[in-house]
Amino acid sequence: MTDIMRAVVQRGYGRPDDVLELTEIERPVPGAGEVLVRLHATSVNTPDWILVTGTPTVLRLGSGLRRPSAPVRGSDVAGTVAAVGPGVTDLAPGDAVFGSGWQNRAGGGAGTFAEYTVAPADQLLRKPAELPFAEAAAAVMSGITALTAVRDVIAAGPGTRLLINGASGGVGTFAVQLAARAGARVTAVCSGRNAEFVRALGAEHVIDHTVEDYTRGTERYDAILDNVLNHSPAASARMLAPAGVYVPNSVGSGSRLLAGLPRMARAATLLRLTGTRVRTVTCVPNRENLAAVAEQLGTGEVTAIVERSYPLDEAASAVSHMLGHRARGNIVITM
Structure with a gap:
């Protein structure tokens, strides 16, 4: 593997077409308790379009006044383990996984609008073989x-x-x-x-x-x-x-x-x-919750609805789709 990957980088706040750019950046390296994942799919969620547009403006106080301190959006993970960091013993290169890098993103991690990302091992679960990567990403x-x-x-x-x-x-x-x-x-x-x-x-x-x-x-x-x-x-x-x-x-x-x-x-x-x-809802992407979602999907009675999948180089269009607030189900980005 080279040390370079393609990723969609955010240069400022505004319209997705104006501030999101596909470019090459350094591939992240997994630290202790982390996993490097070669992404096959991710999805667009509310926190992504909020950070792209910088709206509400007051939230920029925590993310960066002129541009987000973490330049790559996305948190949902569906892909294949490429490498594991120190202390990770229950996942190995080649494992198909799904989960989240959300807590890692809060600390300025790699994001998932990219070919590779790093995520905490305890927020990843082996993906059921019958669950497509796109639906796995949409389900996180x-x-x-x-x-x-x-x-x-x-x-x-x-x-x-x-x-x-x-x-x-x-x-x-x-x-x-x-x-x-x-x-x-x-x-x-x-x-x-x-x-x-x-x-x-x-x-x-x-x-x-x-x-x-x-x-x-x-x-x-x-x-x-x-x-x-x-x-x-x-x-x-x-x-x-x-x-x-x-x-x-x-x-x-x-x-x-x-x-x-x-x-x-x-x-x-x-x-x-x-x-x-x-009461408010907090999304906690731990293995227990990932397993519960996988179990629901495994019955066939619950389906991850994907309205449309966009390739990585059309990530700005995927975010714009979400901004229209008319998406039917989930919007996915594939690599």
Whole structure:
């Protein structure tokens, strides 16, 4: 192997076509407890487009004022082990793996819009042979977030009345399937063009957000998973049944400086002022959660929905696709 690889590097903040550039950089070297992975696929997630655009602007205080300190976006890993660092004994070169470099990315790691990346060994799992690399990549952040929300935060079970706002997106498509499989009565909020799509995933009812405002309806729900945050938290919380739980899972939209952060803050305030049960979702990409996602996919009853795959040299187009906020399922980048 050479010491050089192709990677998509971010030169500043702005439109993906303006700030993302395919170039050659040094291949990363795995440290203690890390694995070097030759990537076959990764996916585009909300943190990626947030960092590309630098919106909300206030978040640049933590990532870099003029450009991100870590220049390569992406965290979801699906590929083949190329080398292992000191202390890694349960993975070996040639193993097909999937997982995440997310914690490593927080420390300025290699990113996954590239031919190679490094990731903590404890955030990688051997990929089931029947699971394609593209679907494995799509199942990491979106799948774990949805699984954590449905299984742990909401504890969906038979008869749970669950409304999922943004049901046709990456997290939403996983959440609809997981909740329906658990026996929940799922109401999906999406555009009319995706109504039959989410019904096929298991939604019992569909609300077309282009013609109907779910916060003005008469139904009440045991839980609301809000992947869009396009209504005030108070308006959404009014749709809850007694002891219902509201789960905000989006930065929402708003001013360039703060975007939807004020709504997130108001969601937290609901807990203190009204007693509404407000819970957040944290994506923890450990082996236990990766194995749980793989098990769900292995049944064939849950599928990683990939709307489109882009080659590495079209990564800017993949991020632009996500920025349109109309992606049906997940957007994948292949190498």
